Amino acid sequence: MNRKNTARWLGLFAAGLIWALPAQANDDEASLRKELDELKTQIDSLKENRTQRLDQEIEGYLESNGEWTKSAQGEDANSRITITAGIFALSQNIVGQESGLNASVVNGQAEIGFNFNVAEGLDIVTTLFANTQGHFPSENPQGATLAGSFDGIGVDSSVNVRPQGGVQILEAFIRYAIPAGNATINMEMGLIDPRTRFLTSAFSDDYRTSFLHNEFVDPSAISWTSSAAGNNVLGLLFTYAFGQNKNFILSAGGFNGPGEWFNEMQLYVQFHWKGEISGRAMNLKLLGVIDNFYTPNGSDDDDVNWGFEWDWMASDKIGVWVIISGNTENTNTVEFSWSVGMIYTGIGSRADDQFGVGVGSMKANTDVISVPEDTEYVVEAFYKYMAAGGKFQISPSVQFISDPGGGTFDKSSIWLLSIRFYVPF
Numbered sequence: 001m002n003r004k005n006t007a008r009w010l011g012l013f014a015a016g017l018i019w020a021l022p023a024q025a026n027d028d029e030a031s032l033r034k035e036l037d038e039l040k041t042q043i044d045s046l047k048e049n050r051t052q053r054l055d056q057e058i059e060g061y062l063e064s065n066g067e068w069t070k071s072a073q074g075e076d077a078n079s080r081i082t083i084t085a086g087i088f089a090l091s092q093n094i095v096g097q098e099s100g101l102n103a104s105v106v107n108g109q110a111e112i113g114f115n116f117n118v119a120e121g122l123d124i125v126t127t128l129f130a131n132t133q134g135h136f137p138s139e140n141p142q143g144a145t146l147a148g149s150f151d152g153i154g155v156d157s158s159v160n161v162r163p164q165g166g167v168q169i170l171e172a173f174i175r176y177a178i179p180a181g182n183a184t185i186n187m188e189m190g191l192i193d194p195r196t197r198f199l200t201s202a203f204s205d206d207y208r209t210s211f212l213h214n215e216f217v218d219p220s221a222i223s224w225t226s227s228a229a230g231n232n233v234l235g236l237l238f239t240y241a242f243g244q245n246k247n248f249i250l251s252a253g254g255f256n257g258p259g260e261w262f263n264e265m266q267l268y269v270q271f272h273w274k275g276e277i278s279g280r281a282m283n284l285k286l287l288g289v290i291d292n293f294y295t296p297n298g299s300d301d302d303d304v305n306w307g308f309e310w311d312w313m314a315s316d317k318i319g320v321w322v323i324i325s326g327n328t329e330n331t332n333t334v335e336f337s338w339s340v341g342m343i344y345t346g347i348g349s350r351a352d353d354q355f356g357v358g359v360g361s362m363k364a365n366t367d368v369i370s371v372p373e374d375t376e377y378v379v380e381a382f383y384k385y386m387a388a389g390g391k392f393q394i395s396p397s398v399q400f401i402s403d404p405g406g407g408t409f410d411k412s413s414i415w416l417l418s419i420r421f422y423v424p425f
Contacts, residue, residue, distance in 0.1 A: 082115040085425040088208050090158055092418045097411060107158060108132045111170065121177035121184075127170040131160045145404045146362040146376040147213065147220045149333040149369060152228030155399060155416055157207035157214040161193060161226035161233075173235075185240050192235040193226050194255050198270050199287045199307045203319040203343040204358060208422045213380050213399055215360040216341065219325035220334040222287075222305050223294050225255040225266050232258055237268075247274050256293060266293045277312065285309040287325075294331045303329035319343045335365035352386040364406045371406025378402075395420040 088111070093104040109131040116124040148154020153161075162168045173190025195218045204216040211217060218224060225233045237253030249272040256265035267290040274283050289305035304327065311321035319342065326336040341358030345351075357380070364374045382397035399416040 080117040082113075082117075084111075084113040084115075086111045086208065087421075087423045088158065089421040090156070090212075090418060091420075092156060092212075092416055094414055094416055096415045106132075107156070109158060109160070121179075123175040124173075125175055126172045128167055129160070129162070129170045130167045131158075131164075133160065133164055145378075145401060146334055146364055146371075146406050147215050147337075147360075147378065148228075149364075149405070150220065150227075151214075151218075151224060153214040153218070155213055155401070157212055157217040159214075159228050160230075161195070161228060162230055164230060180240075183240065183242060185238055188235070188237045188239075188253075190234065191232065192237065192255075193233060194235065194253070194266070194268055195224050195226055197237060197251065197253075198222075198268055199285060199309050199323065199325065201309055201321045201323060202281070202283055202311045202313075203321050203356070204323075204339070204341060208420075208424070209384065209393060209395075210343070210356060211341070211358055211380055211382065212397055212418055212420070213358075213360065213378050215337060215339050215362060215378060216323075216358045216380065219307060219323055219337050219339070220362045221325040221327055221332060221337040222289065222307055223266075223291050223303060223327060223332045225293055234258055234261060245275075248272070249274070264292045264295075266291050280313040280315070282312040283310070291327075291329075291331065301329060303327055303331045305332075314342075317344055317346050319345075330365060330367045333365055333369040334362045336363040337361060347383075350386070352390050354384040354386075355382070356384075357381045369406070371408055373403040373407035376401065376403050376406055391423060391425075393420075393422045393424075395422070 088109040090107045091104065092107075094102050096102075109129060111127060111129045113127040114125070116126075118124060144152070145154045153159045160168075160170075162170055169191060171191055171193065173188050173192050176187045176189075178185040178187055199219060199222065201216075204211050207214075207217055214220070225231075225235075233255055234257065235253055235255040237251065239249060239251045241247075241249045251268070251270045251272065253268050254261075254265050255268065256262075268287065269289075270285055270287045272283065272285045274281070276282060285308070287305075287307035287309075289307075291303040291305055294303065305325070306327070307323070307325040309321070309323045311319065313319050320340075321342075322338070322340050324338045337360065339358055339360035341356065343354055343356045345354050347353040347355060358378075360378045362376045362378075364371050364376070366374055379400045380397060382395050385394040386392075387394065397418045397420065399418070400413065401416070402413050404414050
């Protein structure tokens with residue numbers, strides 16, 4: 001009886017042990033897994049702390065070892081360089097002349113510009129270009145128009161003012177913002193062109209995107225230092241903006257060729273007011289030039305050039321301008337010139353397309369040049385088709401010139417048809 005009870009109790013104990021062992025094993029496995037997870041968390045934490053300390057040590061080392069280490073790690077060096085580029089192509093065609101006198105030329109130009117921000121307020125600016133110079137010889141086969149009789153540009157304002165041959169430096173200069181109390185005086189010094197800095201209009205100043213005839217870009221009665229002859233021009237220009245909204249701008253500078261730069265130079269002074277009328281942008285510019293660069297014929301007096309420019313965004317779509325210029329001595333073949341015009345933006349459903357029309361006149365200085373007619377007129381109209389979001393610009397245009405060359409052509413007028421392609425970047 002006792003044996004049976006003992007055996008029975010032993011059997012029950014063995015069965016309980018068998019059931020208890022898996023449960024105990026599961027508890028041990030869960031405990032072990034928990035310990036592993038805790039260990040992994042500790043390791044990850046140590047690695048993160050070590051990485052942060054290492055990064056801090058590296059950063060501190062770089063900061064304490066000068067600018068060269070910043071350059072070595074590329075401290076946003078590229079963000080201090082701005083690059084621009086553009087490809088320009090133009091076909092101009094004289095039509096309506098007698099057989100054999102019609103002509104067609106194709107011209108092209110590539111530009112690439114670099115702006116290096118050396119330090120706050122200090123930049124190096126360089127523009128390189130290559131031009132095929134496929135413009136009309138002396139503008140066209142029959143001789144120069146009055147607009148191009150002095151500087152050799154005239155009907156095609158893409159004619160370049162730099163020496164020819166291969167890739168050239170169009171401009172290269174230092175730009176420095178000089179602190180002056182609560183104000184700043186901006187200085188430009190180097191190879192710079194006064195044409196791009198004085199008497200410019202908001203609507204007619206860029207041959208790549210606007211009018212082609214140079215009267216609408218660089219008024220003919222100003223004896224610009226630069227010309228199609230390709231003379232090097234070195235300039236020193238100061239610009240000072242003042243007023244409550246910096247809307248008064250005074251610019252003054254000297255321009256001459258290399259060498260004895262201070263002798264027989266040109267001095268430019270321009271007053272510029274920019275503001276708003278009826279809530280729309282307006283510009284007014286007054287220019288005076290003392291010219292001792294070009295020697296007046298039969299006179300030892302300095303020539304005085306003067307100019308007036310006004311432009312206004314008259315509506316959401318229409319911009320208008322007026323430019324008048326003249327000179328006082330017998331130096332320039334054109335003694336007085338003017339132009340007026342308008343730009344209309346948004347043609348139908350094409351919000352960025354533009355249409356422009358301009359009218360200009362040049363009066364010959366008959367003490368310098370002998371011509372049958374002393375006044376030449378030009379009318380130009382163009383349409384700018386903006387493709388690829390404005391990055392591919394196609395512009396057909398037409399010029400009508402009355403009494404070209406002061407009546408020295410065999411016909412009293414000529415027609416010039418053009419098409420221009422421009423891709424800016």
